Amino acid sequence: MADKIDPAKVPSVKLPSGTKIPCIGMGTFGSDRYSPDEVSAAVGGAIRLGYRLFDCASVYGNEDLIGEVFDDAFKSGVVKREELFITSKVWNDMHARGDVLLALAKTLRDLKLDYVDAYFVHWPFPNYHAPHCDGDARNPDSVPFSADQFMRTWEEMEKIHRLGLAKHICMSNMTIPKFDAVLSRCKVKPALIEMELHPAFQQSELFDYCVKHNITPIGYCPIGSPNRPDRDKTPGDVIDTELPEVAAVAKAHNIHPALVCLKWQVQRGSIPIPFSVHEKNYASNLAAVIGDPLTDAEMASIAKADKNCRLVKGQVFLWPGAKGWEDLWDLDGTITK
Numbered sequence: 500m501a502d503k504i505d506p507a508k509v510p511s512v513k514l515p516s517g518t519k520i521p522c523i524g525m526g527t528f529g530s531d532r533y534s535p536d537e538v539s540a541a542v543g544g545a546i547r548l549g550y551r552l553f554d555c556a557s558v559y560g561n562e563d564l565i566g567e568v569f570d571d572a573f574k575s576g577v578v579k580r581e582e583l584f585i586t587s588k589v590w591n592d593m594h595a596r597g598d599v600l601l602a603l604a605k606t607l608r609d610l611k612l613d614y615v616d617a618y619f620v621h622w623p624f625p626n627y628h629a630p631h632c633d634g635d636a637r638n639p640d641s642v643p644f645s646a647d648q649f650m651r652t653w654e655e656m657e658k659i660h661r662l663g664l665a666k667h668i669c670m671s672n673m674t675i676p677k678f679d680a681v682l683s684r685c686k687v688k689p690a691l692i693e694m695e696l697h698p699a700f701q702q703s704e705l706f707d708y709c710v711k712h713n714i715t716p717i718g719y720c721p722i723g724s725p726n727r728p729d730r731d732k733t734p735g736d737v738i739d740t741e742l743p744e745v746a747a748v749a750k751a752h753n754i755h756p757a758l759v760c761l762k763w764q765v766q767r768g769s770i771p772i773p774f775s776v777h778e779k780n781y782a783s784n785l786a787a788v789i790g791d792p793l794t795d796a797e798m799a800s801i802a803k804a805d806k807n808c809r810l811v812k813g814q815v816f817l818w819p820g821a822k823g824w825e826d827l828w829d830l831d832g833t834i835t836k
């Protein structure tokens with residue numbers, strides 16, 4: 500078994516609420532490749548090793564098994580509930596009035612919790628795809644983003660926040676135009692945003708916008724998601740761990756390039772949530788955020804390695820009449836209506 504890490508040695512980030520969140524967590528999306536059993540076993544191993552942040556979602560299809568692992572860990576005294584920061588996300592088919600509460604109730608029942616530390620709107624529109632679908636699958640009911648529709652969902656999020664069922668409410672897969680359209684209307688501001696972040700896709704403008712608005716970025720696909728579902732693979736996608744700048748830093752520190760991606764993100768100020776079911780990998784990911792920092796010159800060289808290469812394009816969420824996946828991300832600076 501890999502060496503345990505004292506969670507107190509893992510740096511943390513303070514949210515506007517005063518709550519501290521670890522600077523690294525574990526993702527739990529099996530990418531349609533790893534079974535719920537494998538993912539939940541990894542969560543158990545990660546708790547024992549010292550992980551305290553877990554990124555869950557109902558659509559990952561494994562919250563019931565992960566809940567058993569949490570319950571065992573609490574009952575056996577491995578960790579206390581209040582020592583964990585557990586997130587989950589409302590899926591796109593549960594955005595309507597009353598449905599957010601129902602979705603969270605199911606998540607709480609599955610995870611065997613009284614509250615989540617953060618609850619995210621997984622995508623800012625009610626478009627959904629069937630699990631394991633192909634990249635060219637489309638749902639004819641899909642619609643473009645609407646600020647009014649999003650705000651109706653956010654008001655449901657504010658209710659569950661008032662009820663204490665979610666300590667923080669948060670957004671995911673947002674853009675600056677979408678934030679501009681909704682932030683001033685939120686009575687409770689999002690504490691966190693999940694956004695795709697890795698050296699080949701740094702989203703600097705959105706990153707800076709979030710920091711300016713006190714919204715802490717959580718970086719998904721932090722290693723470039725090498726085992727992502729086939730629907731999210733496109734010819735021309737960049738492999739982060741093979742970027743010359745990343746490889747050079749890895750060589751200088753004598754570590755795997757995946758760990759360079761994580762160190763770079765933590766030092767930049769985002770919280771990576773790498774996924775792995777392999778103990779060797781998830782142990783080294785946690786250890787990477789302690790000591791042996793990248794130099795300013797190394798940070799600067801990785802900053803220049805950006806290739807603007809989005810991996811999770813989201814094309815399965817496109818609505819009839821949309822031109823292409825770029826429409827989901829408002830790439831012309833305006834919201835597509």
Ligand SMILES: NC(=O)c1ccc[n+]([C@@H]2O[C@H](COP(=O)([O-])OP(=O)(O)OC[C@H]3O[C@@H](n4cnc5c(N)ncnc54)[C@H](OP(=O)(O)O)[C@@H]3O)[C@@H](O)[C@H]2O)c1
Nearest residue numbers: 526527528693719720721722723724726757773774775780
């Ligand atoms: N909000 C959203 O819309 C959204 C979207 C996507 C993902 N997420 C969240 O973000 C999490 C992470 O994203 P991801 O899983 O797509 O991508 P990722 O963490 O960038 O990549 C995961 C893959 O990297 C490999 N890996 C991990 N640690 C490694 C190491 N130390 N050395 C070498 N390879 C390593 C693993 O391979 P092995 O399996 O071989 O170990 C794993 O399959 C997800 O699990 C999920 O919780 C959120």
